[in-house]
Amino acid sequence: MHNTIIYLDNNATTMVAPEVLEAMLPFFTRRYGNPSSMHDFGGDVEHDVEKARNQVARMLGAEYDYEIVFTSGATESDNMAILGTLQYYRDKKHIITTKVEHPAVLNLCRQLEREGYSVTYVPVDREGNLDVDFLFDSVSDDTAIVSVMYANNETGVLFPVETIGAFCKQRGITFHIDAVQAIGKIPVDVNALQCDLLAISGHKFHAPKGIGVLYVRRGTRLRPLLYGGHQEKARRPGTHNVPGIVGIGTAADLVMKHLSNSEEVANVKRLRDRLENGLLSQLSNAHLNGNKNKRVDNTTNVGFEFIEGEAILLYLNEKGIAASSGSACSSGSLEPSHVLRAMGVPFTSAHGSIRFSLSRYTTEDEIQYTLQVMPEVVNRLLAISPYWDARNKKGKSMTQLAH
């Protein structure tokens, strides 16, 4: 019936837009020159690299094109932002970030702790909202950098980065934003945000994998992560990934086009809401994880009590639907995701939480089909669950569970 995949995992990665692929292709074939070369065959390609830089700069509202540094992806951009700042401010040994960052930031911070840095991990509340006052109170003269994500990848919840930006600017502290999950979903403007650094990743907005950007505001003090040639003004040496760069530039254009099309933007939200409301109303064991109002429009994270997330994903996979889960089993760890735990989501539903993330390519039919399949999947698993009282159609009480 459905021989094509219904892809509702766009926070993990996205399809390369057809326009992006087409723009990239010549750089694999006819136009393979090195933009740093002293001949037109290569030199001409430099114009394409610079065009892409300008496209990304416009998407981010950057004042100068050279504030855009091309990297291999957001993991590198996040590492470069934090390590590069610490390398510059060698006497400052304190970092502020959040408990719910992507591992690209979190695991770097854990490593830095082992090396003698102190790290403050700002908590979130039950709905995933950041405790901004906690963040403000944590700042000291020893703080080298504040690194906060714009939108959370698991719940879509947005953080008040604008407020934090104003605060950091006033205190003279370097502010880095991991904006990977915001790009393409809401307008991102580095001047409104007042950030010094901002990381994005191509493959989250319909460019290919392996290309990213670090926005570096003019005058920001930063040491490079890598040493080598003069590319990217020696801030990020290495021969340019030309097809990737051209791809991310084209994808940036498409983002601007999409965000200026209010109908298209509203449609993503409408489909997400339709899916979410459908699940919450049809399934009595379903609960929303995360702030319903302050989040990006494409993401919904629903916890299904008494059943386990990996099993849900496997059953969905059988039906051609791709989603993801914050359950322990699906990640290969033994605990539910650090994000859900930081939010204090009860274990009864944290293990059964599923993230659906849409894109501008998601269709009505796909959501319709998913809404048909999900109750079937959930009910099949409830029938197997020892915690589900099938006769009374509800979960067993905690005293029954404690047994």
Next chain:
Amino acid sequence: MWEYTDKVKELYTNPKNVGEISDADVVVEVGSIVCGDALTLYLKLDGDIIVDAKFKTFGCGSAIASSSALTEMIKGKTIEEASMITNKDIVDFLGGLPDQKMHCSVMGQEALEKAIKKIKGETIEDEHEDEGAVICQCFGVTENVIRRVIRENNLTTVEDVTNYTKAGGACGSCIPKIEDILKEELASVVAQPAATTMKPMSNIKRMQLVEETIHNVIRPVLMRDGGDIDLVDIEGKKVYVALRGHCAHCVVSDVTMKNLVEDTLKEFVENDIEVIEVK
């Protein structure tokens, strides 16, 4: 994505023996919703023959498949026959499980064991006491379970133990204890041949043991702290290794790491091993 065998896929898609037995002779529960997997096993007996077995499982695909496998394997067996089944048999029935999912098969075995104890009328009220101290508080795993699983599955690293029992997989505070248990269990295995053959160790045997010890005992410990070790050369009783500390700036690590490697090799291989660090 996990590499599940076709058998596992078949059994989580269409599990056999799902449900409850209303007039069951024994009902046991293992695991908990907090831990992320739980199994309730229902058995119906005729004399000492298990005539029916059903289950309900909260857990991932491999937990469902393991439960289904268990019930299929014990149906029609006598209690005596069923009591011989280990988690390895469940894994074999499934054609294998990913390493990180081994604990699902152990959960099946635990349920069976608990059920048989109940049938035999053994009290299981003080189960934790007679199973030894609880080592992993997060997942409630006891010392005896850890030791048994290490022996039955020839486990050699903390990671193995975590894969099979979950112990150490959450806060990690019990990892040093697991290391101690592993050391004891491994020492009893390695020590046996060494004790019986009092002849001086051959070079080949020594090299093998050094390699094994580095791979199975030392490396996992170092890797947990972000370090690593390469065996560069072995010359008689001199072992040349390259060590990578968890951070390039730390001076302390060098000395402690070398001592750790040398002490462990002395303990597991030979008393007069000398470790030389190659930079």
